[in-house]
Structure formats: C-alpha cells, structure tokens
Amino acid sequence: MADVPVAITTPSSGRGDEPFLATERRITPSWTISFLKGKLETVTGIPPGSQRLLLKSPGKPDTWLDADDETVGSYGLYRGCEIEVHDTRPPSARPNFDDLSSVQKFELPQEAYEKLPGSVLQWKKEQKLGRFDPNAKSPMDLYAEQGRRDKEEVEKRGIATSRRAIILPSSPPHLRRGTVQYIGPVPEIAFKPLGNKQPDENYTGPVPLWVGIQLDEPTGKNDGSVNGKRYFDCPPNYGVFVKPERVEVGDFPPLDDLNDEDMEEI
DSSP, X not given: OOOEEEEEEEOOOSSOSSOEEEEEEEEOTTSBHHHHHHHHHHHHOOOGGGEEEEEEOTTSOOEEOOOTTSBGGGXXXXXXXXXXXXXXXXXXXXXXXXXXXXXXOOOOOHHHHHHOTTSHHHHHHHHTOGGGOTTOOOHHHHHHHHHHXXXXXXXXXXXXTTOEEXXXXXXXXXXXXXXXXXXXXXXXXOOGGGTTOOOOTTOOSOOOOEEEEEESSSOSSBSSEETTEESSOXXXXXXXXXXXXXXXXXXXXXXXHHHHHHHHHO
C-alpha cells in the first residue's frame, strides 16, 4: 500500500484560530495508531502515551484515532488529510522551551577570552586593528576631530539660525525643508566612540555640533527637545537634529508659500 503525504499539526495555542503546521510526513496506511504515535514523538516532542490524534479529512467529519491497535488506513487516510496531535498532559507538566530563565548559560571571563588562541580578538591583536593599532586615535581625539569638522562645515555652508534650509539628501518633490533654530552641541545624542560617556568636565576642546531644524511638515522626530532637554520650541514631529554636512541653506520658501504660487498659476 502506497504511502500517503499527510500534514502534521498541533492545536492552536489560543493566540489565533489556525493550528501550527509542524511538517508534512508520508504515512503508511498499514501502520497502527500506536506505531504512528511513536513516529510523531520525534516531530512534536509529545510522548506517545500523552498523544491524542484527530484526523481531519476533507469533506468528512473529524475523527479521533483512539484505537491504538487499529491501522491508520482503516480510518480512510488519503491525500489532503491532516492529523492534529493533541497533548493530554496538563500545561504544568509540559516542558516550556520558550522559558530560558532556568537555562544555565556559559560565560567566558574576559581574561580567559583575551588568552584564547584563534579568537577574533587574537586576530585583531596580530593585525594591529582597532584599539591594538599603535597609531589609532583615542575616543577623545576622535571627539575633538569631529568637533573641528562640524565647526568647519557650519562656517563653510553658512549655516545660521533663522535661515531657511533643506536636509540632504533631498530631491524634488521630496524636499524636507524648514528653518534652522539651533546650532550647537547636543550631549544627549551619544558620540559612538565614547558610547554613553561624556568628556571630562575639564575638557575645553571642540565638541561635535548638531543643527536643530523646525520642518515645514511633521516628518521630524521630536519637538525641539532630546531626552527631556529642550533646545528650541516647535510642534511635535516638526523638529529634527542633523549633522552640519546634511544641511544646505538657501532660498527655500515655506511650503505654504509654494502652494500659494501654484494656485496663482492655475
């Protein structure tokens, strides 16, 4: 007797109406229900003694396969059927594979990892990359360098408060335009090389700069404040902070003015 492909599912967990499709298996109709349950344990993880099988056949009523000595074929198994595997154990007795709180995790101490041969860290040491590069700049050097670069960009681009600006990259008709409201440091935005740290309070060198813009449309991310610190006032979602190299100032009329011009041309 030829094998029959059958969908093997488990009942819905209550989070939806559809069962979970576990897999499709070819079943020999001459197998007994008891033998089939042994096969399904490797698919569902449910012990044979805790399984109750429900046969779903297109066009026929659902049937429980409760006679372990009967063959599967005696229930009319054919292509398109589905066997739903029910777990008769109480929920408290079922293993919860989603709960990882009791799983013991292996953690390698940093000291041991640094001595481990063949690791990524060892390779970086050999290649003198990252913090192992003798010529690498410190986070504070990068911080000061970013500050100098931002100041140069502000001066070169003529960025000033109250000036009209667009945010780059922009291309018609999707021009994000607005008015510059703030130019200066925003410590609440982390500088990546420093992580969440801030320069020493005695630091007096250049600092990274941000340009705060009030947009003409609510396509921004804030109301002129960052993490509770206010830098300028604007309606929610009209404010944005960008780096100077992403700002172009010029004669960019407000969108309302453009709409008025368009109306005059109709």
